[in-house]
Amino acid sequence: MRLPTVADIERRIPRPEDFDSRARGTALTARVGSLLGVCFVVCFATGMWSHLQYATPGWLTLSPRPTQLYRVTQGLHVISGTAAIPLLLVKLWSVYPRLFIRPARGARALLVEALERGSIAVLMAASLFMLASGTLNIIGWYPWEFSFRRTHEAVAWVAIGSLLVHIAVKLPVIRQGLGEPVAEKQADPAAPTRRSVLHGALVASGLAVLLTAGQTVPWLRRISAFSVRPGDGPQGLPINRTAAGAGTDQTAMDPAWRLVIVAGERSVSLSREQLAAMPQSTHRLPIACVEGWSRSATWTGVPLRDLAALVGAAPGTDIVVGSLQTKGAFGSSRVVGNVVRDGRTMLALELNGQTLDVEHGYPARLIAPNRPGVFQTKWVNRLQVDA
Numbered sequence: 001m002r003l004p005t006v007a008d009i010e011r012r013i014p015r016p017e018d019f020d021s022r023a024r025g026t027a028l029t030a031r032v033g034s035l036l037g038v039c040f041v042v043c044f045a046t047g048m049w050s051h052l053q054y055a056t057p058g059w060l061t062l063s064p065r066p067t068q069l070y071r072v073t074q075g076l077h078v079i080s081g082t083a084a085i086p087l088l089l090v091k092l093w094s095v096y097p098r099l100f101i102r103p104a105r106g107a108r109a110l111l112v113e114a115l116e117r118g119s120i121a122v123l124m125a126a127s128l129f130m131l132a133s134g135t136l137n138i139i140g141w142y143p144w145e146f147s148f149r150r151t152h153e154a155v156a157w158v159a160i161g162s163l164l165v166h167i168a169v170k171l172p173v174i175r176q177g178l179g180e181p182v183a184e185k186q187a188d189p190a191a192p193t194r195r196s197v198l199h200g201a202l203v204a205s206g207l208a209v210l211l212t213a214g215q216t217v218p219w220l221r222r223i224s225a226f227s228v229r230p231g232d233g234p235q236g237l238p239i240n241r242t243a244a245g246a247g248t249d250q251t252a253m254d255p256a257w258r259l260v261i262v263a264g265e266r267s268v269s270l271s272r273e274q275l276a277a278m279p280q281s282t283h284r285l286p287i288a289c290v291e292g293w294s295r296s297a298t299w300t301g302v303p304l305r306d307l308a309a310l311v312g313a314a315p316g317t318d319i320v321v322g323s324l325q326t327k328g329a330f331g332s333s334r335v336v337g338n339v340v341r342d343g344r345t346m347l348a349l350e351l352n353g354q355t356l357d358v359e360h361g362y363p364a365r366l367i368a369p370n371r372p373g374v375f376q377t378k379w380v381n382r383l384q385v386d387a
């Protein structure tokens with residue numbers, strides 16, 4: 001028996017011409033690719049905005065207004081990322097016959113081709129990683145060892161960088177593709193046309209958004225089947241970290257709980273009754289979780305600035321908020337001076353007119369406008385004025 005030669009094997013590998021769907025081609029790829037590009041840019045910008053809230057550089061002054069800004073940018077992030085998933089799959093389908101292009105001959109042509117394909121490989125890998133890790137983050141499942149936030153941020157730069165290179169290299173082809181009509185003559189009436197594939201991609205993308213956006217957009221909540229947190233936590237608000245998960249389920253209910261407010265040498269200790277006897281304010285403010293959901297609620301409590309004043313803090317001084325939490329991250333957060341100054345920033349005692357549930361941070365939790373959910377610290381027991 002004769003062993004197959006390289007030429008035999010090569011003959012069995014399909015060539016781009018062997019894929020006969022006429023729907024494929026630059027007209028489709030350029031259109032789906034452009035939509036995908038818009039999604040990626042929106043996703044990148046809103047994602048970086050969120051990372052900036054975590055590690056705030058000196059030039060950025062976090063402001064409590066607009067109240068809903070973080071909620072909107074976070075919602076756009078999840079929506080544009082979700083919309084990108086079907087578009088990316090259709091785009092991959094439209095170009096994958098090109099995987100079978102035979103290598104060019106000649107060192108120079110080979111090098112150019114290797115660079116072009118290498119950059120696409122990096123873009124693909126980075127895009128798939130971003131969409132997959134983002135989706136798992138929305139589901140709240142972290143099947144990896146690395147830090148989600150830092151890795152998602154680092155790979156985002158790789159994705160956007162390789163996207164820019166890709167657009168620059170392909171600009172002539174993109175132009176040409178956008179100039180070609182979507183309508184075409186189809187020999188086989190049963191075969192998918194460019195138009196049907198394009199419309200299919202748009203419908204799939206729109207459907208993906210409808211099915212998930214309800215976790216952010218209230219009026220979509222009822223039709224968002226994949227909306228991962230339908231919001232049936234206690235008092236009508238979803239929960240991220242439970243009291244048991246934070247190790248506060250015993251300590252939070254202890255009547256000996258006190259809020260300690262410290263500024264340098266001065267300190268004040270208040271029971272929950274004493275807090276409740278102070279002038280209260282009520283505001284409607286959102287919780288906007290980086291894991292994709294957001295929800296507004298009515299909060300009642302003591303403005304943080306009034307508490308800071310008890311220890312003689314100068315108005316507009318930062319406050320570090322500490323909690324009873326013993327397990328896991330996000331047990332404390334910093335509130336910058338101009339957010340403290342906003343009268344709506346408060347230590348909440350009530351949610352939607354009821355005593356705060358322990359899952360929502362009883363005895364007291366921080367709530368401030370235009371703030372990522374992870375920094376809305378629950379089970380607060382300490383305010384450190386950071387002079």
Ligand SMILES: Nc1nc2c(c(=O)[nH]1)N[C@H]1C(S)=C(S)[C@@H](COP(=O)(O)O)O[C@H]1N2
Nearest residue numbers: 238239240241289330360373374376377378
């Ligand atoms: N102490 C503490 N507070 C916390 C957290 C935490 O892990 N520990 N998680 C935060 C996150 S990620 C979100 S989105 C909100 C959720 O608030 P809720 O459970 O009150 O709706 O609480 C925040 N407060």
Ligand SMILES: [Mo]
Nearest residue numbers: 289290373374
């Ligand atoms: Mo969160």
